[in-house]
Amino acid sequence: DAGVIQSPRxxxxxxxxxxxxxCKPISGHNSLFWYRQTMMRGxxxxxxxxxxxxxxxxxxxxxxxSAKMPNASFSTLKIQPSEPRDSxxxxxxxxxxxxxxxxxxxxxxxxxx
Amino acid sequence: QQPVQSPQAVxxxxxxxxxxxxxxxxxxxxxxxxxxxxxxxxxxLMILLKGGEQMRxxxxxxxxNEKKQQSSxxxxxxxxxxxxxxxxxxxxxxxxxxxxxxxxTRLKVLA
Numbered sequence: 001d002a003g004v005i006q007s008p009r010x011x012x013x014x015x016x017x018x019x020x021x022x023c024k025p026i027s028g029h030n031s032l033f034w035y036r037q038t039m040m041r042g043x044x045x046x047x048x049x050x051x052x053x054x055x056x057x058x059x060x061x062x063x064x065x066s067a068k069m070p071n072a073s074f075s076t077l078k079i080q081p082s083e084p085r086d087s088x089x090x091x092x093x094x095x096x097x098x099x100x101x102x103x104x105x106x107x108x109x110x111x112x113x
Numbered sequence: 114q115q116p117v118q119s120p121q122a123v124x125x126x127x128x129x130x131x132x133x134x135x136x137x138x139x140x141x142x143x144x145x146x147x148x149x150x151x152x153x154x155x156x157x158l159m160i161l162l163k164g165g166e167q168m169r170x171x172x173x174x175x176x177x178n179e180k181k182q183q184s185s186x187x188x189x190x191x192x193x194x195x196x197x198x199x200x201x202x203x204x205x206x207x208x209x210x211x212x213x214x215x216x217x218t219r220l221k222v223l224a
Contacts, residue, residue, distance in 0.1 A: 048210065
């Protein structure tokens with residue numbers, strides 16, 4: 001299996017622009033998680049889905065952040081408009097509900113200027 | 114709410130042992146341990162469940178003390194490949210799969 005796939009790997013954008021991060025979970029996994037990692041706050045859970053349904057989005061920092069999972073093999077995290085404080089590494093992870101281990105993607109390093 | 118890990122950082126010589134602690138202010142139902150190398154994604158090491166026994170991954174083992182709301186990771190005879198940042202992830206509401214990650218412990222193993 002190719003593992004969790006994220007794109008792009010690096011994104012540099014200017015403040016105010018829309019940013020879309022993409023994730024393809026491991027085939028057969030039915031849970032998907034979006035995390036943000038910064039030096040100051042560590043690894044934070046933003047939102048997670050079970051069977052494509054958002055279960056808990058309490059970690060989403062503001063209305064500028066939104067996430068969708070239109071099908072079992074694809075999810076997006078959108079930031080609109082982006083701000084410099086959104087700069088971080090964003091990880092997507094997937095797991096099988098019954099096994100519980102989370103497999104992380106390589107991450108997207110976002111820089112907002 | 115974020116679990117606190119100690120120590121924050123540790124430097125070892127190859128072959129030495131280390132213990133990393135993860136303490137929560139809330140009751141724990143399960144604990145995950147992950148290792149992250151610089152510039153890479155976190156990689157799962159092991160999971161400990163409430164009432165479960167101590168787990169092992171190669172020469173790394175972990176325990177779960179429900180009363181103390183704490184988990185400990187034991188690295189025995191450390192190898193250079195053990196270097197990285199270790200995170201615990203705690204599930205505070207059972208069955209939610211919502212894990213809160215700890216503050217992290219940076220481990221450096223020297224030859």
